[in-house]
Amino acid sequence: MVTASSRDSRHRELGLTDSEYDLIVDRLGREPGDTELAMLSLMWSEHCAYKHSRKLLRRLPTEGPFVLMGPGENAGVVDVGGGLGVAFKVESHNHPSAVEPFQGAATGVGGILRDVFAVGARPIAVLDSLRFGEPATSERSRYLLERAVAGIGHYGNSIGVPTVGGEIYFEASYDQNCLINAMCLGLAPQERLIRSAAAGPGNLLVLLGALTGRDGIGGASVLASAELGEGDAAKRPSVQIGDPFAEKKLLECCLELLESELLVSLQDLGAAGLTSSSSEMASKGGVGLDIDVARVPLREPGLEPFEIMVSESQERMLCVVEPAHVDDVIAVCERWETLATPIGTVNDSGRLRVLSGDSVAADLPVSILVDDCPLYELEPAPPARPLYRASPPALTGEESAAETLLALLASPNIASRRPVFEQYDPVVQSRTVRRPEQADAAVLALPGGGAIAVSIDGNGRRVACDPRAGAIEAVFECAANLACVGATALGLTNCLNFGNPEKPHVAWQMVEAVAGIADACEALAVPVVGGNVSLYNEAPAGPIFPTPVIGMVGRLPDAARAGRLGFARAGDLIAIAGPFEPSAVGSELGKLLGREPAGELPPMDMQAVRDAHDSVRLKVNAGALQNAHDIAEGGLAVALAECCIAGRVGATVRLPEGVDPFAEALGCAFVVSGAPEALEGLTIIGRVGGDRLELEGRLNLAVSDLREARERGLSGYV
Amino acid sequence: MRFGVIRFPGSCDEVDALLAARRAGEAVILWHSDRDLHGVDAVIVPGGFSYGDYLRAGAIARFAPVMEEVTEFAHAGGIVLGICNGFQVLCEAGLLPGALLPNTSLKFVFRQVDLEVVRTDTPFTRACGDRHRLSIPVKHTTGRFYAPDQQLRQLESDGQVLLRYAPGHNPNGSLRDIAGVCNEAGNVFGLMPHPEHAVDPLTGSTDGLLLFESIRAHVGDGVTV
Numbered sequence: 013m014v015t016a017s018s019r020d021s022r023h024r025e026l027g028l029t030d031s032e033y034d035l036i037v038d039r040l041g042r043e044p045g046d047t048e049l050a051m052l053s054l055m056w057s058e059h060c061a062y063k064h065s066r067k068l069l070r071r072l073p074t075e076g077p078f079v080l081m082g083p084g085e086n087a088g089v090v091d092v093g094g095g096l097g098v099a100f101k102v103e104s105h106n107h108p109s110a111v112e113p114f115q116g117a118a119t120g121v122g123g124i125l126r127d128v129f130a131v132g133a134r135p136i137a138v139l140d141s142l143r144f145g146e147p148a149t150s151e152r153s154r155y156l157l158e159r160a161v162a163g164i165g166h167y168g169n170s171i172g173v174p175t176v177g178g179e180i181y182f183e184a185s186y187d188q189n190c191l192i193n194a195m196c197l198g199l200a201p202q203e204r205l206i207r208s209a210a211a212g213p214g215n216l217l218v219l220l221g222a223l224t225g226r227d228g229i230g231g232a233s234v235l236a237s238a239e240l241g242e243g244d245a246a247k248r249p250s251v252q253i254g255d256p257f258a259e260k261k262l263l264e265c266c267l268e269l270l271e272s273e274l275l276v277s278l279q280d281l282g283a284a285g286l287t288s289s290s291s292e293m294a295s296k297g298g299v300g301l302d303i304d305v306a307r308v309p310l311r312e313p314g315l316e317p318f319e320i321m322v323s324e325s326q327e328r329m330l331c332v333v334e335p336a337h338v339d340d341v342i343a344v345c346e347r348w349e350t351l352a353t354p355i356g357t358v359n360d361s362g363r364l365r366v367l368s369g370d371s372v373a374a375d376l377p378v379s380i381l382v383d384d385c386p387l388y389e390l391e392p393a394p395p396a397r398p399l400y401r402a403s404p405p406a407l408t409g410e411e412s413a414a415e416t417l418l419a420l421l422a423s424p425n426i427a428s429r430r431p432v433f434e435q436y437d438p439v440v441q442s443r444t445v446r447r448p449e450q451a452d453a454a455v456l457a458l459p460g461g462g463a464i465a466v467s468i469d470g471n472g473r474r475v476a477c478d479p480r481a482g483a484i485e486a487v488f489e490c491a492a493n494l495a496c497v498g499a500t501a502l503g504l505t506n507c508l509n510f511g512n513p514e515k516p517h518v519a520w521q522m523v524e525a526v527a528g529i530a531d532a533c534e535a536l537a538v539p540v541v542g543g544n545v546s547l548y549n550e551a552p553a554g555p556i557f558p559t560p561v562i563g564m565v566g567r568l569p570d571a572a573r574a575g576r577l578g579f580a581r582a583g584d585l586i587a588i589a590g591p592f593e594p595s596a597v598g599s600e601l602g603k604l605l606g607r608e609p610a611g612e613l614p615p616m617d618m619q620a621v622r623d624a625h626d627s628v629r630l631k632v633n634a635g636a637l638q639n640a641h642d643i644a645e646g647g648l649a650v651a652l653a654e655c656c657i658a659g660r661v662g663a664t665v666r667l668p669e670g671v672d673p674f675a676e677a678l679g680c681a682f683v684v685s686g687a688p689e690a691l692e693g694l695t696i697i698g699r700v701g702g703d704r705l706e707l708e709g710r711l712n713l714a715v716s717d718l719r720e721a722r723e724r725g726l727s728g729y730v
Numbered sequence: 731m732r733f734g735v736i737r738f739p740g741s742c743d744e745v746d747a748l749l750a751a752r753r754a755g756e757a758v759i760l761w762h763s764d765r766d767l768h769g770v771d772a773v774i775v776p777g778g779f780s781y782g783d784y785l786r787a788g789a790i791a792r793f794a795p796v797m798e799e800v801t802e803f804a805h806a807g808g809i810v811l812g813i814c815n816g817f818q819v820l821c822e823a824g825l826l827p828g829a830l831l832p833n834t835s836l837k838f839v840f841r842q843v844d845l846e847v848v849r850t851d852t853p854f855t856r857a858c859g860d861r862h863r864l865s866i867p868v869k870h871t872t873g874r875f876y877a878p879d880q881q882l883r884q885l886e887s888d889g890q891v892l893l894r895y896a897p898g899h900n901p902n903g904s905l906r907d908i909a910g911v912c913n914e915a916g917n918v919f920g921l922m923p924h925p926e927h928a929v930d931p932l933t934g935s936t937d938g939l940l941l942f943e944s945i946r947a948h949v950g951d952g953v954t955v
Contacts, residue, residue, distance in 0.1 A: 165838045169869070170779035172742025257740050257782025349739055435838045437869045439927045439934070442746045457932060571932055 026053035027238065032386065039380050047366055047373040050318035051381065054284035055291060058547055061385035064513035065545040068390065068522060071530045076539035078502040084296075086130040086208055086280060087198070088541025090502040092567050094460050097202045099133035102141070102195035102468065102507040102563045104546035108251040109163075109192040113156045117163035117192045118254040122326055124196040125173065126280035129263050130329065132206040132270045133198025136441055137456055138168045139468045140178035140194050141507070141561045145187025146403070147424055147729040153182065156190045158730050163254075164194070165435040170256040171263065174444055175436035176454035179469055182424040185400055185476075188551030193507045193544075195468055195563040197456075204270055208279040209296035210332045210358050215276055217290070217301060217356035218341060221262045221328040225311035228252035228285070228324025239512055239550040258327040258350075265348035266329060274341050276332040287321045287381070289330045290356070291364050295382040300361030306369045307355045317366055317373035332358060392523045393516035398610040400476050400557065405606030413649070414711040416601065416674060418721040420646045421653055425600055427725020435730070445571050449658060452496035452642055453566075455574040463571035465499035467564055471645065471678065472509075472557030473609045477598040479521045481613040483528030483560050488621060488679030490564035491536050492642035495625040496682065497575040498632035499566030501536060506543040506562050511555025513547045521558035529560060535618035536625075538564065557609070573635045578658030579685050580638040582701035586652075586663055587694035590624030590681035591617060592643060592671070599676040600645045614677045621680045628682050636690035638700075641683045649673035649707060651683045653718045656705050662715050665698030666708045673707060731949040733757040733942075734770030736800070736816075738791045742778030743926060747813065750926035754942035755949075762794040771949045772809035773800055775816030777869075777924055787830065787872045788818030797823055809853055809945055810918040814870055817910075817920030826913055826920045827885060828877035833870070834903030840869040842934070844896035845909050845923060848889075852912065853948035854919040855892055857940045864893075864937035866923040868901050868909075873922040875904035875911070885911060893921055 023033040026049065036052055037043055044052060054060055062069070074082045080097050081089040087101040105120025125135045142160060145153035157180075168175045173196070210217070228251065269275050277297070279289045286303065294301045305320040315323070333341050338354060345352035364381060366374035407419055420426055433448040445463055446455035453467040469489045475482030491501050506529060511518040533540060549556040568574060579586075596602050597611040631637045639659065643651040648671060656663055667673055684691065685700055706712040733751035737744045737759050744759065751757035751774060760767060767773065780791035791797065797819070804810045804825050812820035820826040833839060845864045847855055858864070877885065882905060885891055893910035900907045902922070910921030925938030 162837070169838055170740070170742070170782065172778060255782070257779065257784065260742075260779075260782075261739050434840050437838075437840050439840075439867060439869070439924075440742050440746065442749055442927065442930070442933060445932055 023049060023053065026050065027057055028053050032056060035386060039384055045374060047318040047321060048376055050322050051287040051374060054287055054322055055381045056385040059283050060288055062545055063385055064388050064390060064547060065508065066387050068526050071526055072540040073530060073533050074539050076503065079539055079541055080202060080205065081131065083540065083542045086127040088503060088505060089131060089205060090541060090565060092458060092464055093462065094458065095202055096458065097200050097205055098464055098565055099128050099131045099198040099200065100195065100505055100563065100565050101127050101542045102193050102505045102561060103127065103544040104507050104509060105192045105194065106189065106509065106546050106549055109160055110188065110190050112251040113159035114163035115251050115253050117160040118167040119252045119326055120192050120194045121164055121167040122254045122256065122259050123282050124194045125171065125259065126329065128196045128198035129266055130208065130278050130280040132204045133200035134267055135173045135196050135198045136443060137176045137197045137454065137466065138173055138194060139176060139466060139563065140164055141468050141470060142180045143186040143191035143472065143559060144182050145184055146182055150187050153187055154729050160192055161432050161435055161730055167254055167256045169437045171260045172440050174438045174440050176438050176444055177448055177466065177468065180429060180432065181472060183473060183557055184403060185557045188553065189549045189556050191509050191559060193561050195505065197466060197565065206270060206275065206278050208277050208293050210293035210299050210301065211276055211297045212334065213299065213358050213360045215332050215334050215358045216338055216354045217303065217358065218331050218333050219308060219328060219353050219355045220331060220345060221350055222255065222258050222325055223309050223311040224320055224323050224325045226315065226319060226323065229319060229322055239548045252324050252326050254326050261348045261350050262327050262329060265345055265350045268344050269341060272344065274333065274337045276334060278329060278331045281328040281330060283324065285321065285323045291378055291381040293330065294364055294378045300359045300363045300378065301356055302359060302365045302367060303356035304367045305373065307353060309351055309353055317368045321366055390513060390519035390523060391516050392520035394520050395517040398608055399517060399554065400609050402606050402608040403603050406604045409605055413673065414713050417649050417653060417711060417713065419604060420600055420650050420674065421718060421721040422725040423600060423604060424725055426646050426650055428722045430723065431726045431730040445574050446497060451575055451577050452493040453499065455497050455571065457571045461570060463568050463574060465494050465497045465566045465568055467493035468561060470559055470561035472559035473603065474598040474613060474678065475525055475560060476557040476609045477611055478613040479524035479558055480528035483525040484532040484616060485613065485678040486560055486562045487529055487532035487536065489644060490562045491625055492679045494564060494566040495629040496640040496642055497568060498573060498629055499568040500629065501538045501564050501566045503539050503541040504562055504564040505541060506560055508545045509549055509556065509559040509561065510547055511550040518555055525558055525560045532618065536622055569633060573633060575632040575637065575640045577641040577655060578639055579655045579661050579663060579700045580659055582661060584638050584685040584700040585688055585691050585696050586665060586683060586685045586698040586700060587691040587696045588681055589628050589684050589694050591620050592677060592681035594647055594672065594675035594677040596675050599674065601674040616680060624681065628684065631690060637684050637686045639685045642679065643681045643683060644678050645676060647674040647676050653705055655683055656715045657719045657722060661700055662702035662704045663698055663700050664706045667710065668695055668697060673710060731755040731771045731946055733772050733774055734760040734767055735774045735776055736760045736762060736796055738762045738780035738794060740779045740781050741776050743924065744776040744778065747774050747776040747926040750929040750938065751942055753929055753939055754946040760796055762796050765795045765799055767799050767803055772811065772945050773803060775812040775819050777814035777816060780815055780819065788815060788822040791819045792822040801825065804918050807915065807917050809949060811854065811945065812920035813924055813926065814922055817922055818872065820918060820920045825918045826911060827881060828875055828911060830872050831874040831876050832872050833874055838871040839901045840867065841901050842867045843899040843901055843923060846894045846896050848891050848894055852892055852916055854941055854944050857943040857947055861940065863896060865935040866925055866928045866938050868923045870922055873902040875908040882906060888914060890914065892919060
């Protein structure tokens with residue numbers, strides 16, 4: 013047998029280990045050719061094969077009464093009633109964005125949009141979860157922030173899909189390795205949903221959309237599956253270039269093709285381009301495919317077969333079409349000025365053959381591409397000492413409560429996101445019932461009077477402190493956001509952003525965090541319908557905070573009664589709903605005081621918290637509450653300030669005995685207001701009115717000063 | 731009455747405009763390569779990013795076959811409303827005065843802004859009555875209204891400025907806070923704010939509906955061709 017040791021190191025440059033290479037040779041019974049090796053190196057990359065996470069992900073519950081499509085399809089889909097399904101998924105585009113933020117973020121949006129319309133759903137909303145280094149001190153972070161936000165806007169705005177929400181955190185651990193996670197939701201009649209399995213020997217494989225070029229060669233393996241380091245600027249050619257106009261036409265074209273029932277199956281071309289899309293379609297359908305790369309329309313002449321097979325040129329889709337429908341497909345595509353080219357055929361060989369005219373460039377069993385990559389056991393071990401350094405202190409601890417509140421409101425993690433979300437269109441498509449800063453979750457109207465709600469969240473600092481409890485909080489935080497607008501959670505998607513999984517402490521963070529997500533999902537009875545894993549988020553200075561990002565979708569019966577976050581009516585009583593036992597560990601104030609992100613988070617009685625969520629949701633549905641806002645970063649004081657600012661009205665509050673106004677516990681409790689009878693059984697803490705926020709005996713500030721501090725935090729950075 | 735809303739490749743707000751217009755009358759989509767307005771009573775050139783805004787916002791769309799029909803319709807006195815990208819297209823087509831330049835921030839801006847209605851005796855604003863202030867969102871990168879000084883003075887004296895950003899609400903650096911202008915004949919009107927996104931209390935304000943209702947009332951009077 014030929015072994016890796018007797019060969020050159022070509023496979024290593026492509027990211028395969030010697031033992032993986034040996035396994036390939038063993039399975040094939042020969043050495044792979046150049047095209048084959050390029051294809052295998054991508055399909056066996058962490059990004060495509062999930063080789064360090066697949067076993068762990070089995071821990072997550074994926075079944076529930078509303079699930080129409082679960083993990084494994086291009087996007088998960090839940091039943092929202094009225095014969096409609098909502099498809100959604102979150103995906104990362106971290107490393108491309110760290111190398112080239114504008115195009116990296118733009119194509120992150122483009123990619124997640126394609127995942128959603130690949131299942132037959134019209135994209136109706138985008139949310140983004142972003143992480144950068146400290147904007148005040150890091151020029152690089154300001155650059156990444158400004159360009160990534162511009163890139164997201166560039167793509168989402170010009171394709172006509174509203175960006176309705178999102179979240180951003182700034183922490184030094186993301187300085188070199190920013191995180192750009194984009195989530196998309198789509199809406200479809202359930203009978204229009206389509207899967208990606210290729211079927212029907214004799215059917216044709218048709219490539220739709222843009223020309224294929226040399227961009228994004230090796231993006232999934234070279235960029236996404238390795239740590240960042242010196243020389244990354246040289247990897248810029250691995251980043252794809254987005255063309256939202258081409259995607260807009262492709263989107264409309266695909267939806268019309270599906271409406272006309274002209275397609276057998278549909279798949280987007282993402283990481284690893286034609287290689288992954290074709291092999292996954294073949295694998296799901298249990299069929300084989302012949303692809304003739306000589307027929308693929310190219311942006312420039314002279315591409316090698318391997319380049320065509322692994323190019324990550326954007327705005328392309330692959331579909332299977334019955335021969336009788338090919339002319340109709342091409343006619344629809346012509347109307348949308350979109351290329352449609354038959355490039356191959358479906359057969360029953362179980363092999364993926366890549367032809368280049370008369371020669372065979374690759375001939376591989378589909379299974380070796382999709383199923384045979386070894387899955388690795390994680391070797392978790394808790395770190396011997398805290399992994400992350402404290403931030404330089406911004407406060408001394410000697411400040412008054414008023415000064416502390418103003419400092420928190422102006423801190424980049426809590427400040428108004430207006431400078432960011434004003435660069436996005438939140439209203440196109442005429443469904444947006446709650447825009448950013450109107451409520452804790454975005455709300456989108458459905459036909460018939462109902463609505464869906466969506467939220468995305470994940471505080472990495474708290475997961476860094478306590479991975480399991482932090483991940484539980486992230487799930488509950490999303491659920492709390494949905495409860496605030498009156499929505500019942502139907503399903504969630506997650507993006508697991510971690511460092512190098514081969515390092516025991518990172519593996520430990522992953523195992524603990526996934527266990528936390530699973531615990532929370534079970535407690536809330538919310539299934540995971542899809543997601544994405546992004547590993548190797550490390551720079552020479554160390555790993556990012558472990559950052560599981562949760563995107564949750566829910567449904568509410570009456571869009572007109574969607575909750576709001578701002579206090580609304582002078583004279584209303586204010587109450588805390590839910591068990592609230594916060595602590596200083598992992599808090600925003602702790603960070604400002606220069607404390608290390610370490611320690612156990614407050615324990616959560618998940619059943620009691622779920623009951624509190626249900627109670628708030630039902631009150632919102634009944635129209636009994638004037639506002640509902642979950643208590644999160646910055647604690648009760650910040651939550652109250654946010655309700656005052658959003659409602660342009662003041663409040664007088666007496667803090668409950670023993671509650672530190674700045675201590676945190678996320679996702680468990682709410683600030684609500686309303687008439688006395690609506691708040692029966694809750695802890696009444698004050699009353700809405702005036703133009704100042706008074707916490708008796710602690711602070712008394714004009715709402716206008718609160719607003720000014722909160723507006724100041726990010727201005728000038730984006 | 732029937733509105734026709736043009737769909738170019740890259741239009742984004744055409745369905746929103748269609749739904750908004752249907753609150754005031756009937757409405758149909760007109761296809762960019764179709765040289766036929768299908769007998770509609772008023773044309774809406776909608777918002778979005780026609781042809782990706784490549785080259786320059788509106789510069790390619792103005793050459794679409796349907797625009798020849800729109801130009802003829804406008805010259806014959808037909809009612810034409812251009813919203814955002816549609817305003818840019820109409821300027822590029824020479825049907826409206828002035829030009830839209832990149833915002834002074836050079837960034838896309840979404841904002842709910844207040845507008846002052848300068849005149850309420852036009853086909854586009856007559857339903858405003860005594861409503862002199864409207865709350866309508868803007869969303870664009872290229873919305874800074876510009877015209878040379880002399881032309882600006884002319885526009886003002888001829889009463890062609892129909893909408894202005896209220897003090898403190900100018901989102902893009904438009905000269906004289908101009909948000910919307912009409913042609914000399916008064917039958918073609920373009921504005922950067924999006925009235926089609928202010929027609930339903932569920933999703934925001936309803937002030938934008940006044941513009942669609944104005945057009946319906948005007949067409950109903952039989953003044954147009």
